[in-house]
Amino acid sequence: MQCRRLILILMILLSSMYTYTFGQSTPIQFDSQTRVFRINGGNTSYIFGISNANTLQPLYWGARLGQTDNLGPAHVGDGQSAFDLPSGITPQEFQGWGAGLFYEPALKVTFPDGNRDLVLDYVEHHIDDNTLTIQLKDISRDIFVTLKYQVDPATGVLGRSAVIVNKTKEPVMVEQAAAGTWSLPDSTDYWLYYLTGRWAGEMNVQHEAVRPGARVIESRRGSTGQQNNPWFAIERGNSNDQDTGDVWFGALAWSGSWRITIEQDPLHQVRVTGGYNPFDFGYKLAPNEQLETPVFYGGYTHNGIGGASRLLHQFELAKILPQEPKPRPRPVVYNSWEATEFNVTEQGQEVLAEKAAKIGVERFVMDDGWFGQRKDDHAGLGDWYVNKEKFPNGLKPLIDKVHALGMDFGLWVEPEMVNPDSDLYRKHPDWVLNFTGRPRSEGRNQLVLNLARQDVRDYVFGFLDKLLNENDIVFLKWDYNRNWSEPGWPAVAPDEQKKVYVKYIENLYSILQELRAKHPKVEIESCSGGGGRVDLGILRYTDEVWPSDNTDPFDRLTIQDGFTYAYTPGVMMAWVTDSPSGANYSRLSTEYRFLSSMQGSLAVGANLNHWQDEDFATAQHLIGEYKEIRETVQHGALYRLVSPANGSETSATESVAADGNQAAVFAFLHSSQLGYPYPRLFLRGLDKDAQYHLHWITTNPDGKLPETASGAYWMEHGVDLNLSGDFQATAFRLEKAH
Numbered sequence: 001m002q003c004r005r006l007i008l009i010l011m012i013l014l015s016s017m018y019t020y021t022f023g024q025s026t027p028i029q030f031d032s033q034t035r036v037f038r039i040n041g042g043n044t045s046y047i048f049g050i051s052n053a054n055t056l057q058p059l060y061w062g063a064r065l066g067q068t069d070n071l072g073p074a075h076v077g078d079g080q081s082a083f084d085l086p087s088g089i090t091p092q093e094f095q096g097w098g099a100g101l102f103y104e105p106a107l108k109v110t111f112p113d114g115n116r117d118l119v120l121d122y123v124e125h126h127i128d129d130n131t132l133t134i135q136l137k138d139i140s141r142d143i144f145v146t147l148k149y150q151v152d153p154a155t156g157v158l159g160r161s162a163v164i165v166n167k168t169k170e171p172v173m174v175e176q177a178a179a180g181t182w183s184l185p186d187s188t189d190y191w192l193y194y195l196t197g198r199w200a201g202e203m204n205v206q207h208e209a210v211r212p213g214a215r216v217i218e219s220r221r222g223s224t225g226q227q228n229n230p231w232f233a234i235e236r237g238n239s240n241d242q243d244t245g246d247v248w249f250g251a252l253a254w255s256g257s258w259r260i261t262i263e264q265d266p267l268h269q270v271r272v273t274g275g276y277n278p279f280d281f282g283y284k285l286a287p288n289e290q291l292e293t294p295v296f297y298g299g300y301t302h303n304g305i306g307g308a309s310r311l312l313h314q315f316e317l318a319k320i321l322p323q324e325p326k327p328r329p330r331p332v333v334y335n336s337w338e339a340t341e342f343n344v345t346e347q348g349q350e351v352l353a354e355k356a357a358k359i360g361v362e363r364f365v366m367d368d369g370w371f372g373q374r375k376d377d378h379a380g381l382g383d384w385y386v387n388k389e390k391f392p393n394g395l396k397p398l399i400d401k402v403h404a405l406g407m408d409f410g411l412w413v414e415p416e417m418v419n420p421d422s423d424l425y426r427k428h429p430d431w432v433l434n435f436t437g438r439p440r441s442e443g444r445n446q447l448v449l450n451l452a453r454q455d456v457r458d459y460v461f462g463f464l465d466k467l468l469n470e471n472d473i474v475f476l477k478w479d480y481n482r483n484w485s486e487p488g489w490p491a492v493a494p495d496e497q498k499k500v501y502v503k504y505i506e507n508l509y510s511i512l513q514e515l516r517a518k519h520p521k522v523e524i525e526s527c528s529g530g531g532g533r534v535d536l537g538i539l540r541y542t543d544e545v546w547p548s549d550n551t552d553p554f555d556r557l558t559i560q561d562g563f564t565y566a567y568t569p570g571v572m573m574a575w576v577t578d579s580p581s582g583a584n585y586s587r588l589s590t591e592y593r594f595l596s597s598m599q600g601s602l603a604v605g606a607n608l609n610h611w612q613d614e615d616f617a618t619a620q621h622l623i624g625e626y627k628e629i630r631e632t633v634q635h636g637a638l639y640r641l642v643s644p645a646n647g648s649e650t651s652a653t654e655s656v657a658a659d660g661n662q663a664a665v666f667a668f669l670h671s672s673q674l675g676y677p678y679p680r681l682f683l684r685g686l687d688k689d690a691q692y693h694l695h696w697i698t699t700n701p702d703g704k705l706p707e708t709a710s711g712a713y714w715m716e717h718g719v720d721l722n723l724s725g726d727f728q729a730t731a732f733r734l735e736k737a738h
């Protein structure tokens with residue numbers, strides 16, 4: 001008897017231990033009693049439940065909660081008044097448009113009989129390690145939605161998407177489809193960050209209070225766009241400190257037309273819904289056909305907007321980029337565009353390559369102009385054969401020369417476009433986006449090939465595959481220089497044509513994926529006349545992006561600052577170009593230009609034939625210095641010490657290496673005023689008890705700083721830099737003593 005009791009006690013003890021460890025180590029749990037899901041990752045908990053009405057209701061999103069904290073069960077209460085029904089004011093994870101819903105739906109459909117009411121109930125779920133799938137179904141019709149939640153255990157960043165399946169016997173029209181809705185904890189003191197811009201003026205950070213009503217950020221352009229970027233962050237309170245405060249953030253992985261709606265409803269509840277842009281959207285789902293939404297990633301941090309960026313950077317490097325979890329550092333690149341524009345020739349490129357190799361460039365990229373009858377932007381796009389006048393013996397002699405100089409070779413392409421003045425267009429005028437009998441609006445004298453068509457997709461893949469088979473090319477700069485107009489697809493039935501918004505991008509991704517699989521050593525840059533196609537969708541297939549055609553080093557400080565709110569500096573290509581040139585014709589020193597670019601992935605885009613000996617010497621020195629800090633800048637933790645935005649006279653960044661052994665600091669001065677000294681910089685992210693040795697990156701070291709000091713000194717005492725005058729810059733690195 002005694003023995004049996006002992007065994008029983010032991011079993012209870014063991015089973016409670018098991019529950020405890022199980023609870024700690026499993027990122028996704030379901031409590032069947034309260035019907036509550038809990039997703040833990042990083043320092044974050046995301047909790048929602050199945051309500052008494054059988055709908056999925058958010059319960060909590062924020063800092064990690066205690067394992068035994070009980071938030072359930074989810075409950076749909078009474079409506080606010082006859083004007084706000086319970087179904088309309090109770091937050092949901094994924095709300096169909098129906099039953100009195102007035103805020104942004106995640107899904108809106110029209111059935112052939114005219115019914116447009118959709119109410120989605122929980123059916124079942126499945127947990128597989130880091131992934132939770134939940135099936136929902138309309139209360140009476142066979143429309144199924146499978147929600148997918150995938151958590152990154154390290155950062156807590158959660159990826160959400162939905163698959164909509166028509167299991168009725170007739171087609172239904174999907175008019176709106178989002179990945180889902182993020183609901184924030186109740187507060188009336190939320191501040192929204194988002195990014196706006198235009199060609200040559202991308203990535204401006206906007207910051208405003210969240211007010212009743214909706215703020216919509218979107219692209220209707222067929223691609224991501226420069227005007228808004230599919231990223232947001234919301235901070236509770238209006239903290240002046242980059243690195244403290246509660247911040248919720250998200251980014252949509254889609255390179256076509258998209259929309260994110262941030263809304264505060266009449267009860268002050270704040271939610272964010274994102275997915276396909278419903279403008280001009282209509283995806284006809286035949287019986288048994290399905291539509292998958294883009295993934296909407298979201299995360300939370302207690303460490304302010306700076307902490308939000310760092311988490312997102314870490315997540316992008318570890319989970320998004322094609323070379324995840326440890327992308328190779330970006331090589332130092334030379335690009336010919338600003339030096340020669342379309343006037344590329346074998347001899348001219350070889351001269352540039354020789355000069356580039358001498359300063360330490362690792363990859364030589366020939367830009368636009370090498371193919372078809374391309375003399376300017378009026379002709380040639382679509383004809384992807386080597387221009388014999390410019391390269392009589394093909395690309396091989398140039399590529400061999402570049403290799404002999406110790407660099408690898410990359411090439412510019414713009415696969416999705418065609419000039420009307422091209423053999424391709426003369427042969428296939430029906431291959432472009434168009435409405436029958438209507439004008440075809442040109443942008444930069446070009447039209448958009450309809451990549452949604454299988455024959456166009458095959459043509460594009462085919463010529464790229466051939467190019468890579470026949471030439472030793474390890475890098476493609478993939479350009480895309482206009483947005484859509486007249487987005488018709490006359491080859492398919494009228495009610496299928498709007499599928500172009502989805503099919504085009506799916507085919508784009510599939511080409512990129514297949515190319516990478518067939519040519520594993522090839523890396524790709526996403527460029528769209530600058531930063532017109534930067535998003536977490538394209539970044540799954542591309543190793544870097546071109547943030548802007550504006551290469552003015554002073555303007556770049558603001559563009560780069562905004563860029564890093566959403567994207568890791570590791571993918572941010574930054575060319576050093578000529579001065580004066582570009583947007584503002586300002587005269588800036590070679591050193592200033594380099595230091596601006598060294599905050600991202602350093603490249604040179606200047607006409608080296610115009611450089612003097614001292615420019616080459618400075619370049620060689622700074623490229624050498626960059627190689628010492630590149631891992632830190634590209635893959636480390638970024639602290640934005642002073643923002644260049646809103647006409648700031650000064651700006652500064654600091655990057656701390658992932659292992660904490662190095663920090664790189666860049667500081668810029670626009671113009672001294674009234675004789676004031678440069679403001680003291682307080683570094684961040686160091687170990688206060690460790691010692692750090694100072695090493696100047698610039699050629700004119702500033703003698704006032706200690707050669708060695710503690711982390712506490714650099715962070716608490718701070719650094720006084722001797723910067724005065726106009727357009728001045730300096731940089732140093734700290735090395736941790738062991």
Ligand code: DGJ
Pocket residue numbers: 337367368412479481527528529530546548549
């Ligand atoms: C636009 C890109 O952003 C530039 O860098 C350059 O590649 C040109 N296109 C070439 O046409």
